Amino acid sequence: MKCKNIRELLSTYIDDELSQADARAVEKHLRDCAACAEALTNLNQVVDIVADIPPVTMSEASAQRLEAAIEARLSPANKPMKTEEKTPWWKWFATPAFGAIAASAAVLAIAVVLTSPSLKTNVQQREMLSAPSAVEEKAAETEMGGTERMERSASITRAEINLLAEELSNQNPPAPKSDDGKTKNSDKTQADPEPDQSNQIGADEAATIAAGKKQIKLISSTINTFEGQEAWIVAFEVRDAGNKIRRFQVAAVSLSGRLLYLAN
Amino acid sequence: MAYDVLNDRELIDKYLAGETAAFSELVKRHQNPIYSLAFRVVGRAEEAEDLTQEIFIRLLDKVSMWRGEAKFSTWLYRLALNHCRDHLRRRRPETVEVNESLPSTGPDPAKGAETREVRQFIEAAMMELPIDFRAVIYLRDYAGFSYNEIASILEIELGTVKSRLARARSSLAGALGALRGASRSDREQIDTPGHLRG
Ligand SMILES: [Zn+2]
Numbered sequence: 386m387k388c389k390n391i392r393e394l395l396s397t398y399i400d401d402e403l404s405q406a407d408a409r410a411v412e413k414h415l416r417d418c419a420a421c422a423e424a425l426t427n428l429n430q431v432v433d434i435v436a437d438i439p440p441v442t443m444s445e446a447s448a449q450r451l452e453a454a455i456e457a458r459l460s461p462a463n464k465p466m467k468t469e470e471k472t473p474w475w476k477w478f479a480t481p482a483f484g485a486i487a488a489s490a491a492v493l494a495i496a497v498v499l500t501s502p503s504l505k506t507n508v509q510q511r512e513m514l515s516a517p518s519a520v521e522e523k524a525a526e527t528e529m530g531g532t533e534r535m536e537r538s539a540s541i542t543r544a545e546i547n548l549l550a551e552e553l554s555n556q557n558p559p560a561p562k563s564d565d566g567k568t569k570n571s572d573k574t575q576a577d578p579e580p581d582q583s584n585q586i587g588a589d590e591a592a593t594i595a596a597g598k599k600q601i602k603l604i605s606s607t608i609n610t611f612e613g614q615e616a617w618i619v620a621f622e623v624r625d626a627g628n629k630i631r632r633f634q635v636a637a638v639s640l641s642g643r644l645l646y647l648a649n
Numbered sequence: 650m651a652y653d654v655l656n657d658r659e660l661i662d663k664y665l666a667g668e669t670a671a672f673s674e675l676v677k678r679h680q681n682p683i684y685s686l687a688f689r690v691v692g693r694a695e696e697a698e699d700l701t702q703e704i705f706i707r708l709l710d711k712v713s714m715w716r717g718e719a720k721f722s723t724w725l726y727r728l729a730l731n732h733c734r735d736h737l738r739r740r741r742p743e744t745v746e747v748n749e750s751l752p753s754t755g756p757d758p759a760k761g762a763e764t765r766e767v768r769q770f771i772e773a774a775m776m777e778l779p780i781d782f783r784a785v786i787y788l789r790d791y792a793g794f795s796y797n798e799i800a801s802i803l804e805i806e807l808g809t810v811k812s813r814l815a816r817a818r819s820s821l822a823g824a825l826g827a828l829r830g831a832s833r834s835d836r837e838q839i840d841t842p843g844h845l846r847g
Contacts, residue, residue, distance in 0.1 A: 396815035400789070402796055427822040434771045435790035435821075443684045447698040454702050455676050458709055459669035615739075 386410055391421050395428055540610040541618055543646055546635050550648030553620055553633035611637040616645055657721040661712055672712075676705050679722065682792070683729050689787045690733040692776045700736055704729045719801050723794070727802045730784060737780060767828065774824040782817040789814055 391414045397403050398411050415422050443451070609618050616637040637645040652660060652674035660678075663671035683704055688697035708728065715724050775783055781803070788794045788802060799810045 392819070393812075393815060396818050397811045400796065400814075402811065424819075424822070427826060428818050431771065431818050431821045431825060432790050434768050434825075435775070435786060436793075438768060438772060438791060440681070441685050441688050441694075441697075442681045443698060443701065444694075447684075447701075448680065450698070451676065451680060451702050451705060452673070455673060455705060455709070458706060459672060 386414060388414075388418060388421055391415075391418070392424055395421070395425050399425070399428060399432060541637070542611075546611075546618065546637060546646060547648045549618075549620065550633060550635040553635065609637075611645055614645075658717060661715065661721070665713055672709065675712075676708075679725060680705070682722070683725065686726060686729055686787070686792070687733055689775070689791065690730070690780065690784065691737060696736070700729075700733055704732050707732065720798070723798045723801050726788070726792075726794075727804070730802060734780060767825070770828055771821055771825065774821050778817055778820065782813055782820070785810060785813045786817040786821070790818075 391411055394403060394407055394411050398408060401408075403411065415425065609616060611618070618635065618637055620633060620635045635648040637647075652663075652671055655663070655671070655674070657675065657678070660671045660675045664675065680701060684697055684701045687700040687704070688694060691697055691700065708725070711728060715721060719727075775786065778786070784803060785799060788799045789796075794802065796807055796810050799814075800807045803810070805813075
């Protein structure tokens with residue numbers, strides 16, 4: 386065999402994956418050809434160097450984020466919502482992995498959103514909030530077959546996030562004030578004792594939420610492309626100290642857990 | 650329940666039967682190899698961490714599809730590599746500054762500085778290879794998979810495994826030769842191999 390043919394076999398020869406005949410031919414050639422013998426030495430060096438690359442391991446913080454994300458997903462609270470909630474979901478926001486926690490959210494609210502006539506067409510056309518189960522099924526069909534995986538994330542804009550928040554709040558108006566003995570001004574549309582602070586959450590308050598200090602409940606999440614990156618679009622309830630729902634909010638959170646946008 | 654004594658099949662069966670803690674053990678067992686794979690494929694620690702998380706979250710839904718015809722780790726690597734590949738496809742094109750993104754591996758008392766330099770050069774040269782070549786050399790020489798397993802992970806023919814591996818290795822050998830030649834002649838600038846690109 387010529388040197389060129391031998392060179393092509395050397396890599397496989399190193400791994401002992403040549404046929405016996407080829408292996409013998411290589412060995413015979415190597416005895417007489419210093420150039421090919423040197424090529425083999427060089428290849429072996431590369432193999433040794435690559436094998437010697439020190440292993441990389443996840444940082445402790447990263448491993449914790451991973452664990453939190455998985456635990457949250459595995460949590461019984463992630464099962465379809467019952468009438469009473471046993472798990473204080475808002476507590477999950479006490480972990481640093483806001484995005485990871487977002488990943489854990491149940492998807493029930495999507496059904497709520499989809500019942501809204503004004504959003505329905507929009508949602509279905511753009512697959513803005515494609516129900517994860519259906520999407521995952523489709524991805525599952527194709528992925529292992531080696532064909533193109535279905536793109537999971539449709540894009541979503543700030544305006545659409547605002548619209549979602551509005552729709553959610555319209556469909557799920559805050560529960561009427563309970564009869565706590567005091568008579569409120571019934572002529573005012575907003576009988577909220579502290580309307581300005583509680584009705585809207587800004588960036589500062591989002592940080593408070595992330596720190597677990599505000600009672601909120603995550604009700605929906607999905608992955609979309611938001612302003613050029615993949616992001617969780619999360620919907621959640623904001624509750625007051627008496628555990629009454631104040632309003633619904635929708636936010637875009639990066640996969641690494643950074644708050645990108647909060648509906649206004 | 651001591652989950653750590655169970656094999657992957659047993660863990661998965663338990664998870665599918667509703668024992669969620671079995672899945673957590675599965676994650677712990679495979680998180681570093683998958684992170685390592687993601688890191689070697691994308692070249693950036695932070696991205697690799699995000700990818701690892703995404704991969705295991707996807708695994709939650711997909712693990713029931715593992716039928717056991719391939720080893721679980723082989724199957725998981727395939728899932729992970731597909732995910733990494735999708736990620737790279739979506740990533741905005743930009744220059745990858747390999748040297749900056751490689752994490753410091755700390756002092757290596759057993760080896761001299763020169764060896765470490767050579768190794769870092771090879772790591773950088775690997776990042777310059779197209780992903781299919783990078784993956785095959787990683788899977789074989791770093792992760793130690795067999796040719797058959799690599800064929801299964803990458804969903805390519807055995808012959809393709811051999812030829813890609815041969816080309817990837819000889820490309821790196823060429824780069825190594827150039828490095829040594831350069832240090833002998835005291836040149837400053839080293840180019841990583843470019844002839845496999847595109
Ligand atoms: Zn020869």
